[in-house]
Amino acid sequence: MARHFSETEKQTIKRKLLHEGKVLLEKYGVKKTSVDKIVEKVGIAKGSFYNFYPxxxxxxxxxxxxxxxxxxxxxxxxxxxxxxxxxxxxxxxxxxxxxxxxxxxxxxxxxxxxxxxxxxxxxxxxxxxxxxxxxxxxxxxxxxxxxxxxxxxxxxxxxxxxxxxxxxxxxxxxxxxxxxxxxxxxxxxxxxxxxxxxxxxxxxxxxxxxxxxxx
Amino acid sequence: MARHFSETEKQTIKRKLLHEGKVLLEKYGVKKTSVDKIVEKVGIAKGSFYNFYPxxxxxxxxxxxxxxxxxxxxxxxxxxxxxxxxxxxxxxxxxxxxxxxxxxxxxxxxxxxxxxxxxxxxxxxxxxxxxxxxxxxxxxxxxxxxxxxxxxxxxxxxxxxxxxxxxxxxxxxxxxxxxxxxxxxxxxxxxxxxxxxxxxxxxxxxxxxxxxxxx
The missing domain is CATH 1.10.357 (Tetracycline Repressor; domain 2)
Structure with missing residues (x-):
């Protein structure tokens, strides 16, 4: 299950998602960048990703x-x-x-x-x-x-x-x-x-x- | 083997290729229109096609x-x-x-x-x-x-x-x-x-x- 984050933690994770996401997307393109790859890079559980984006x-x-x-x-x-x-x-x-x-x-x-x-x-x-x-x-x-x-x-x-x-x-x-x-x-x-x-x-x-x- | 055509025959076939080819290409798109489909429609052997186009x-x-x-x-x-x-x-x-x-x-x-x-x-x-x-x-x-x-x-x-x-x-x-x-x-x-x-x-x-x- 996705763990619960504090507001500060949430902001930090969102910033990381946007930053690492951009790096991955630019490198591999949208189709070849999976949510798995993104959460691995950011260091959160896959379930947590969906707290930020659908x-x-x-x-x-x-x-x-x-x-x-x-x-x-x-x-x-x-x-x-x-x-x-x-x-x-x-x-x-x-x-x-x-x-x-x-x-x-x-x-x-x-x-x-x-x-x-x-x-x-x-x-x-x-x-x-x-x-x-x-x-x-x-x-x-x-x-x-x-x-x-x-x-x-x-x-x-x-x-x-x-x-x-x-x-x-x-x-x-x-x-x-x-x-x-x-x-x-x-x-x-x-x-x-x-x-x-x-x-x-x-x-x-x-x-x-x-x-x-x-x- | 592809048979030999007279000049008049060649002209007729080329006209047919261009006409039937256009109809097929417009219907199925370039990728899905094969040479096989084209020669079948025009009524020539596949080998003959390559006398007209590479x-x-x-x-x-x-x-x-x-x-x-x-x-x-x-x-x-x-x-x-x-x-x-x-x-x-x-x-x-x-x-x-x-x-x-x-x-x-x-x-x-x-x-x-x-x-x-x-x-x-x-x-x-x-x-x-x-x-x-x-x-x-x-x-x-x-x-x-x-x-x-x-x-x-x-x-x-x-x-x-x-x-x-x-x-x-x-x-x-x-x-x-x-x-x-x-x-x-x-x-x-x-x-x-x-x-x-x-x-x-x-x-x-x-x-x-x-x-x-x-x-």
Whole structure:
């Protein structure tokens, strides 16, 4: 039977699960990393694992969400650095390109190319996690829109369209080998053109932030 | 032993192979369609198949190339129709969106999402087929550039970058379910913005057609 842990112990174990889980998942991939392997590495009983996560997939989701949080923090710092040098749409291009570079180096984020796995992770995750994922995506978009507003730029399309364009660029980026050697140049051009259409100089009062998701 | 065929017989058999092969491949997919199934349907001996193609994959390649040829013919007609109503970049957007719709309905073109299969087809195909594929892609791009020139538009980027952007739009299109419900709107915006940057009004004399591939 799984033993009972104190709050401090629980926090320590969860941190270890997320850390060791990430290491194993990156090394062996999601399918070949079993709960057995994870609990062995963390030093807890298999039964204890299920006090923390209903499934391996649910733990994977938490790890992915943590990675996305980290990248987004870094991303907003990068945006502010680029804004010292470029106008908003151009700074966005550089910022997102840099984020895509980070994402490329996170094997766990490439699961997006495996629709079946994504489906599995989604179906085996808690409502809380799904909400966190949706909220994180919306916050990312809202942070960009707010930064635009501070520079006197407004969004010309619904926030969901901007969000979909970010996802599209990610898809192109991770499939660049299919597009050929001019793929990177094409991606830069598409980003420059698209962000130039999405963000135009205009009244800050027009920006409604979160509300844009109502469209 | 495979029997000897006359030129007319050969042509008839090849047509049948391409036709019946396409039907079978679309029904069962590339992996589950065997040479045995194909020759049974066409009514030739298995040995005879190899007089026409070195492998199943090589036949698949010919079928894919034929589909692309057909779509491109239709595409140029569509472009001229749209050009009666729209400026060149906007007409391109409508034309490519329409082509993507056709492509979506050709299950065989979706193999682009299976890098391993593409690799296999490429490695088992003849030099002639590879050349035909490269030539077809270049011709598609050149046809568009020439049509642009006739309307007083010139290309602002190397033709290979334009080609890579077309491939990127295809990738986004066939992965639209990953991008979410605003995916189509985002794709339209990206195409509008990108074609608007790639094609600008300018001197026809600047267009070098095929030469642009030297970049």
């Amino acid at each position: 499934s391996k997939e649910s733990m994977v989701f938490d790890i992915v969400l943590d990675i996305e949080t980290e990248i987004h923090k870094e991303e907003m710092n990068n945006l502010h650095t680029f804004l010292a040098e470029y106008e908003f749409p151009e700074a966005m291009k550089h910022t997102v390109l840099k984020s895509l570079g980070f994402m490329q180096n996170e094997p766990l984020l490439l699961i997006v190319n495996d629709p079946q796995l994504i489906q599995e992770i989604w179906s085996k995750s808690s409502e809380q996690q799904k909400e966190r994922s949706t909220r994180q995506n919306q916050n990312r978009v809202t942070d960009f829109i707010q930064a635009a507003g501070q520079k006197g730029y407004r969004l010309t399309v619904p926030a969901t369209v901007f969000e979909a364009s970010l996802m599209s660029f990610f898809l192109i980026y991770i499939n660049q080998n299919m597009v050929g050697e001019s793929g990177h140049e094409a991606l830069e051009l598409m980003m420059k053109a698209t962000f130039g259409k999405i963000f135009v100089k205009g009244c800050i009062g027009d920006i409604k932030g979160e509300k844009s998701f109502d469209h | 492998s199943k994959e090589s036949m698949v390649f010919d079928i894919v190339l034929d589909i692309e040829t057909e779509i491109h013919k239709e595409e140029m007609n569509n472009l001229h129709t749209f050009l009666a109503e729209y400026e060149f970049p906007e007409a391109m957007k409508h034309t490519v969106l329409k082509s993507l719709g056709f492509m979506q309905n050709e299950p065989l073109l979706l193999i682009v999402n299976d890098p391993q299969l593409i690799q296999e087809i490429w490695s088992k195909s003849s030099e002639q087929q590879k050349e035909r594929s490269t030539r077809q892609n270049q011709n598609r791009v050149t046809d568009f550039i020439q049509a642009a020139g006739q309307k007083g538009y010139r290309l602002t980027v190397p033709a290979t970058v334009f080609e890579a952007s077309l491939m990127s739009f295809f990738l986004i299109y066939i992965n639209q379910n990953m991008v979410g419900e605003s995916g189509h709107e985002a794709l339209e915006l990206m195409m509008k913005a990108t074609f608007g940057k790639i094609f600008v009004k300018g001197c026809i004399g600047d267009i070098k057609g095929e030469k642009s591939f030297d970049h």
